[in-house]
Amino acid sequence: MFKGALFDLDGVIADTSVYHFQAWKKLIQDNFQQDLPSQLEEQTKGVSRADSLQRILDYLQIEVDTAKFQQLMQQKNEYYLQLLQTLTPDNILPGIKELLRELQQQKVKLALASASLNAPVILEKLQLSDYFAAIADPVAVKQGKPAPDIFLAAAGGINVTPQDCVAFEDSIAGIQAINQAQAFSVGIGSSVELAAADLLFAQTKELNLAQIETSYQQWKE
Ligand code: G6P
Ligand code: MG
Numbered sequence: 001m002f003k004g005a006l007f008d009l010d011g012v013i014a015d016t017s018v019y020h021f022q023a024w025k026k027l028i029q030d031n032f033q034q035d036l037p038s039q040l041e042e043q044t045k046g047v048s049r050a051d052s053l054q055r056i057l058d059y060l061q062i063e064v065d066t067a068k069f070q071q072l073m074q075q076k077n078e079y080y081l082q083l084l085q086t087l088t089p090d091n092i093l094p095g096i097k098e099l100l101r102e103l104q105q106q107k108v109k110l111a112l113a114s115a116s117l118n119a120p121v122i123l124e125k126l127q128l129s130d131y132f133a134a135i136a137d138p139v140a141v142k143q144g145k146p147a148p149d150i151f152l153a154a155a156g157g158i159n160v161t162p163q164d165c166v167a168f169e170d171s172i173a174g175i176q177a178i179n180q181a182q183a184f185s186v187g188i189g190s191s192v193e194l195a196a197a198d199l200l201f202a203q204t205k206e207l208n209l210a211q212i213e214t215s216y217q218q219w220k221e
Contacts, residue, residue, distance in 0.1 A: 004109045006178070007110065008174050014122060087122065095204045104131060114150075136150050136151075169188070185199070
């Protein structure tokens with residue numbers, strides 16, 4: 001069995017990735033009276049708050065000064081936190097709780113590798129904090145996803161080498177980050193977008209530990 005499991009949060013553990021995009025949409029509507037096209041959702045998944053805002057502004061060809069940029073980031077987070085107010089363990093995606101329990105039974109160490117500054121609060125609300133031996137701090141890593149830094153930090157947090165870890169992601173940037181960290185990448189989502197994943201499941205409810213372990217062992221050889 002592999003020794004460590006590294007988890008993305010939004011879109012893997014909980015259905016919060018849709019809230020992120022809802023908050024971005026409202027921000028852009030309120031400030032610039034523009035409708036954010038849905039194709040931008042994929043491009044901002046897994047990407048830090050600042051990098052997401054920059055991508056959105058670049059797409060809309062809007063330039064702002066530093067003060068406005070900071071204000072927009074803060075306002076987006078306020079909208080996001082409002083959406084999180086009603087978050088409960090019911091927002092855990094199907095199959096995830098069972099997977100976390102199985103991993104725990106197999107003595108696999110768990111670490112969180114989320115770019116979100118809100119991750120610790122969300123894990124608390126989902127009542128999942130106790131499963132995780134480490135939460136990588138996105139502030140402490142140099143580069144966000146698609147750079148490997150956050151996954152390297154998460155593996156380091158549980159003292160497991162990345163090659164002995166399986167990592168779970170729903171974003172293009174996240175799969176690139178795992179692959180660069182040289183851990184085994186499990187994608188959850190579309191085979192078009194996540195084609196670079198070592199193993200792919202369409203939805204969290206299809207995650208299967210036996211299948212993951214078999215693929216991981218083949219990959220390791
Ligand atoms: C995750 C989400 C992104 C989000 C980022 C930062 O990676 O997938 O959509 O931009 O976290 O989240 P934060 O809660 O710190 O704004
Ligand atoms: Mg995600």
